[in-house]
Amino acid sequence: MVPVWIMDRYAYCTPSARVPQALSGLSLQTKSLEKSMVSGYFIARCDIDRKKGTHVSRPTARSAGISAAENYEQTRRLVGYLPRSDATEATYTDLGFKCGLEIHQQLLTEKKLFCHCPAGFYQEPDDYDAELVRHMRPTLSELGEYDGTALMEFRTRKNIIYRIKNETACTYDIDDTPPFRINQQALDIAIEIALMLKTNVVGELHITRKQYLDGSIPTGFQRTAIVGIEGDIPIKDKTVRIIQISLEEDSCREVSDIGHFRTYTTDRLGMPLIETVTYPDMLTPDEAAEAAHYLRFLARSSGKVRTGIGAAREDVNVSVTGGTRVEIKGVAHIKWIPELTHNEAFRQSALLMIADRLRERDIAPTEWKLTSRDIKPDDLRTDCPPVEAAFAAGQRIVAVNLPGFADCLSFFTGPGRCFADEVSDRLKVIACLEKPNMTNSESLDPIISDDDWTTIRGLLTAAPEDGQLIFWGPEDDIETALVVIDERCQAAFAGVPNETRKSLPDGTTIFERVLPGPDRMYPDTDSAPIPITGEQIEKIRAGLAVDVSNRQLQLRDWGVPEHLHAFLLRYDLVGEIETIARKTSIDPKYTAVLLSQTLNHVRGVYADRPAPNYRQLPDLFAFVDERGLERDILKALLPLWYLYPNESFDSLLEQSGYTPAGVEDIRKAIPDFRKSFVVRSSTKDPDAEVHWLVGRLRPTALGNIPLKQLREIVDEEVGRG
């Protein structure tokens, strides 16, 4: 059998091994397979469930005290973690759960915010005309020191590479030209939404620079401006307060981030978006999702925002009692919010308990110091391919002693994650050490035997209550890596570090960067303030869309079932239903149910097709009404219209197979069909026959009689026979 090593979420094999063959014996689902640029090992990303263990023989878990796996389980119980499905409101009250939102919504404009490039055209990552490289340098803070994020980003010594496509980016995008006048269309939309949020609209827009050193914007800052402050939105049983709404430019899309190279495309860069920030008024994960939905519906009801993948993105701020505000960035789907915030709350809770555990051990954080020394593969008796490969590649292998961290490294911090991951994540992001970058004395997937850890403890002259880790990387990155480990462990004494985290689809998060403070804003010296006059505001206010909460009330009024509201609000169909009710004899509840069911289905089936303009729906309904067609014909017409929105309604009607027929015509057709049924079917079940007959006659009945009536007719005929 080919040796395969399992670590974190990765399985990896020696370069000579045939990976698929090796993995086939493990019944592991391989998600991706790549050759590590650093070690030359093949790395397979797998879904490995730690609780189930892995399917390969591997060194046993540590034997001193309790095992790492036992400690993980124990601390999991200690934290009181439970799946979200089992959590109640009380769970979150006990945690002191608080959540605020920052909703980013792209605006539907032709051009970008500060230049004249077209907005909304995306390129494939490998489709570009030019590449250029920049480095982001921190600017000094007020105290003459670099702030946390700035220093971290500088320490990474990233080469930021931008891939430019001429169609979608100009010299402004790459910071070689000052900004042009702000896009007035975007500003008007932003003011409109600011009014819908009931905020106080500013008298003058001041373009402000917000520093970002990750390279996501080539200038190193985002141009952003407050449009309104202090508003509110209603959600079930409460009001959520709005801190502010700003108009800003979107950032680059990341292509890859490997080692010291981070690559972006500049297509999305500079597209106008609004950011709506709420107070931390949401006290449960479900409330957070509800508020996010509300804000999205509100923006969509303007009819002037972009929809589709990436058009709306949420940053979610979470804190618990004793914890810190942690920002989960770039949540692509609102439905992810509850799981992410739930897990983040427990992560913070766990980190606070780790701090307690460290304090119990009487370690003064100020005196805490890690020790480290280089080791060689020969120092280990276990064959440890990643360590050997790193060494062979000329990298250094460093063993680190973390005083007092025994039983902390395997401390539960979330499903499938423990404290050691916090260190490993930061090594990847800050020190640019690609994963797998370390293992530790309490690894849940150990690759080094207990005996070897004993040896290492000897080399480090470690005490029993200490934890150890081994990491590896290029010479140039070792110093930064040691600082990173030191900082993260120091922070463990205080509890929850200030940071932004990236969301993963499984509901957990990983470290992204240190949370920047408010001290990173300064005026844009390239642009003048833009007055927003009272007349401008009143003009926009006059054309304002109906409030989302009013829309919801309207739906309830009509008796539309609650579970259909989300769809109708998301695509802003309530206004259309109103128009249809006004123009035709079709009642709003019928229209609401029909639209949410039929359109939802068609959208799913033809996900790759662009949706037609829903503002034309009333015309289609009016067409049916004026022709005196039975309204159920819409069930056939809607999908056709969705696919061929430019064809005439007459043509759609023809395609639907409609022919005029009366009740008697339908009745007359039944006996022949019944004969055919007898021939084809062996069952004597009258229901089966009725079903079959209704199915046969449906096309004839559509548009002529209600489908309900068809059923009655068939029932009568079958009953009679």
Next chain:
Amino acid sequence: MRRSGVAETMEGYKGAALETLERFKARVWSESQIKTTRGDFTGIILPRSENDDDKHIVLKLATGYNIGIAVDTINDIIEQGYKQANYKIPEKEFPVTEGLPHVKLLGTGGTIASRLDYRTGAVIPAFTPGELYGAVPELADICNLTTEKLFAVFSENMGPQQYRKLAVAIGEEIEKGIDGIVIGHGTDTMHHTASALAFMVQNPPVPIVVVGSQRSSDRPSSDAALNLIHATKTAAESDIAEVMVCMFGPTSDEYGLLHRGTRVRKMHSSYRSTFRTLGDIPLATVDKEKITPLKPDYKRRRKDRDVKITPVFEERVAMVYYYPNMQRDIIDSLVDNGYKGIVIAGTGLGHVNKPVYPAIERATQKGVAIYMTVQTLWGFVHMFVYDTGRDLMAKGIIPAENMLPEVAYVKLGWALGQTDDLDKVREIMLTPIAGEITEREPYNGYIVLQGGLPEVEEFLHSIHM
């Protein structure tokens, strides 16, 4: 670019805005709640830029954002606190390292390094060695740095007076034994200053490097720090003892180019890689690790201090950019106003239209020195090719070879500063001193690549690291 930072304008309020602040006894720097018809706003009242209107008050919110409040919506202002800004930049002592070269940085006013006052948003220039060390600590690995601020003017306000003062200061530093000189300069007229220094400071034994930045140093993507590192490295270590401009090669953060001070020109209003050597190739490339000469025929660094400083400049010299249908009064009025020298940037090989001829004749008769350069920037003036050229020379215009128009202007001012004898002026003008006229134009001295061509697109497609 609006360079009048908040710091200089402090208050900046006038008219209706000032009246409103006075009416409610609200002070700049006070933390205030402003009640308006559009709702309440709370923050610190900031100074306003003098060029902005008198209808708004600037407020910094707790989130760090600035907003403006229309004064005609204000019902009340309630002061809740007060804190005046402190603009001092913290200093860290620049470390002295035994054995490292000594470099002098002379400041003219451009902002090379700066830091932000986040509370007010003001950009504060860093200039003393301590301040620079705080902003660009890498400098301490390159040299022992001392600085002197000669003046504080924007690039466009640099002129003869400043050229002369700079040249004298450079001479003094060389005499004192400095290993290299860096001059911080705004970029707009950097090439004018560089050529002026190339003429006024002859035969320098050490590198003299003019440097600036296209993106102000308060932004993380600024080219300032890297340019300063490159310039300092060049001054400290390079073997090239000439007046040079050191700025970005490509727009990417890859390497800098060292341009000869008399052949360099700013070619783009905003690009980082705006400075180009015209009609020749740059002297060298410079990055954090090394300086790589591209031209072998540069003047070498020397131990001696035999520099010749000629800090003179005749200010009544003008440059005229010819355009079709130009009339003679343009030239006449210069002559009538007592100008002693005129540099014309002519079309093609060096031409102007017939209506101007009599004015030129009159000017030369009145003892005004007139030199011809080309608008095409690349290439020599060739006035024998067409009758027009021959006619013009007959009327007294002197072709200035392949001197760039700006360089010819500076040189004419410098030459006329030394003598009124037009024959001597001619001799000075046409004798190459610092590469301003080249005997030959190398084949690779003219390259303006055209986008869209497959080979150019291929070059642009990937970075060259």
